[in-house]
Amino acid sequence: MSYTLLLRNCGQLLTLAPTSATGPLAGPDQADWPIITDGYVACVHDRIVALGPMAELDEAQVTAATRVVHAAGRVVLPGLVECHTHLVFGGNRAAEFQRKLRGESYLDILAGGGGILSTVRATRAAPDAELLAAALRHLAGFRRYGITTLEAKSGYGLDAETELRLLRVAREAGRRQPIRVVSTFLGAHVPGPEYPGRPADYLTMLARDVLPQLDPAEVPFVDIFCEEGAFSVAQARDYLTRARELGFGLKIHAEQLHELGGCEMAAALGAISIDHADYLSAAGAARIARATGGRTVAVLLPLVPLFLRQERYAPGRKFIDAGLPVALSTDFNPGSCPSKNLWLALSMACLKMGLTPREALAAVTINAAWAIGQQQQCGSLEPGKRADLLVLDVATAEEIPYWLGENPVRHVIIGGELMADDNGWENA
Numbered sequence: 001m002s003y004t005l006l007l008r009n010c011g012q013l014l015t016l017a018p019t020s021a022t023g024p025l026a027g028p029d030q031a032d033w034p035i036i037t038d039g040y041v042a043c044v045h046d047r048i049v050a051l052g053p054m055a056e057l058d059e060a061q062v063t064a065a066t067r068v069v070h071a072a073g074r075v076v077l078p079g080l081v082e083c084h085t086h087l088v089f090g091g092n093r094a095a096e097f098q099r100k101l102r103g104e105s106y107l108d109i110l111a112g113g114g115g116i117l118s119t120v121r122a123t124r125a126a127p128d129a130e131l132l133a134a135a136l137r138h139l140a141g142f143r144r145y146g147i148t149t150l151e152a153k154s155g156y157g158l159d160a161e162t163e164l165r166l167l168r169v170a171r172e173a174g175r176r177q178p179i180r181v182v183s184t185f186l187g188a189h190v191p192g193p194e195y196p197g198r199p200a201d202y203l204t205m206l207a208r209d210v211l212p213q214l215d216p217a218e219v220p221f222v223d224i225f226c227e228e229g230a231f232s233v234a235q236a237r238d239y240l241t242r243a244r245e246l247g248f249g250l251k252i253h254a255e256q257l258h259e260l261g262g263c264e265m266a267a268a269l270g271a272i273s274i275d276h277a278d279y280l281s282a283a284g285a286a287r288i289a290r291a292t293g294g295r296t297v298a299v300l301l302p303l304v305p306l307f308l309r310q311e312r313y314a315p316g317r318k319f320i321d322a323g324l325p326v327a328l329s330t331d332f333n334p335g336s337c338p339s340k341n342l343w344l345a346l347s348m349a350c351l352k353m354g355l356t357p358r359e360a361l362a363a364v365t366i367n368a369a370w371a372i373g374q375q376q377q378c379g380s381l382e383p384g385k386r387a388d389l390l391v392l393d394v395a396t397a398e399e400i401p402y403w404l405g406e407n408p409v410r411h412v413i414i415g416g417e418l419m420a421d422d423n424g425w426e427n428a
């Protein structure tokens with residue numbers, strides 16, 4: 001069948017597809033994926049069917065029915081995979097931001113009933129339609145940054161009814177626009193306000209009343225925040241063990257503010273990702289890489305310490321050198337990162353975590369896809385994968401982290417469809 005979409009004259013085609021990868025890219029492999037110069041990508045409907053140098057393009061498959069995008073020497077790469085967001089919430093925390101600027105800490109604000117708990121109050125009070133409209137607005141923003149697949153956590157309901165409502169809103173948001181939304185249940189964000197000082201009872205309620213109502217085919221992951229003021233390592237272990245028995249993949253927010261051992265515990269249970277990890281040591285990372293055979297991905301969130309005014313960033317360089325695969329995300333949420341700019345996170349990972357541009361690019365594409373179990377569908381340019389593609393307004397991979405804070409996206413293609421929003425490039 002003739003091509004339905006062709007991207008031609010791509011100055012650099014960043015494939016993110018090493019020929020021998022059978023797991024997330026780790027160690028030297030994280031930077032070792034092919035770039036094709038002066039390349040093309042051909043798609044039929046929603047799938048990539050061929051790519052390579054322009055000289056090898058089969059012109060016979062290019063017909064009057066083929067939509068042709070002239071990349072004109074620009075970089076083309078897979079759509080970005082945003083593997084950690086708290087998409088659905090009510091209100092915002094701009095007032096709290098002022099308190100942080102005056103010196104109050106994240107955990108102090110939480111302990112005083114603010115932080116996550118203030119978003120819980122706003123979320124519980126918001127009707128479904130309002131939450132859905134906000135989620136759709138945020139997804140449209142993510143799309144302009146070239147996000148084509150996105151993980152969305154619940155976690156601002158903290159009671160059975162509202163947590164289930166948030167998962168329904170996320171699913172509906174996924175249906176109503178083109179970004180693929182993958183759901184995670186984070187009812188165990190912090191203990192619900194009805195359980196003061198009783199975190200274990202709250203987890204018992206979630207395991208009894210909510211987890212059995214969820215279908216892992218629709219909500220593939222269960223997550224927990226393991227931290228002072230949230231849940232202990234022992235509580236998280238029991239809860240995640242139960243989630244695993246019920247067939248869910250596991251994720252954890254851990255070592256964000258203290259070194260408690262949550263990352264190692266979750267990795268030992270087979271977690272697909274361990275997220276934050278700012279306080280995870282290089283030795284701990286090496287133990288995790290060895291114990292898991294490089295299957296667990298460390299999802300690093302460099303915009304969070306930036307926004308919380310903290311000095312400590314996960315030692316991503318050491319993690320990669322220790323063989324731990326690294327992905328990057330914004331952690332979009334109203335408290336610790338109200339930004340959707342994954343390109344800025346990528347630059348910050350180079351500046352503050354020691355990643356190279358090539359490692360960071362793998363971290364927002366193929367490794368991020370592994371972190372949410374979507375590696376068969378997206379994250380690299382390979383025949384058979386979904387036709388999720390970006391044309392950037394830069395000429396080389398190295399330029400991407402260099403234009404700090406800019407959105408380099410010129411065209412977004414999701415499932416073979418060229419999105420209408422061009423970020424104003426056509427008039428530039």
Ligand SMILES: N=CN[C@@H](CCC(=O)O)C(=O)O
Binds near residue numbers: 086115116253304334
């Ligand atoms: N650390 C825990 N949860 C979120 C923040 C949530 C909030 O502050 O509203 C995070 O990933 O940073």
Ligand SMILES: [Zn+2]
Binds near residue numbers: 085086253
């Ligand atoms: Zn988070």
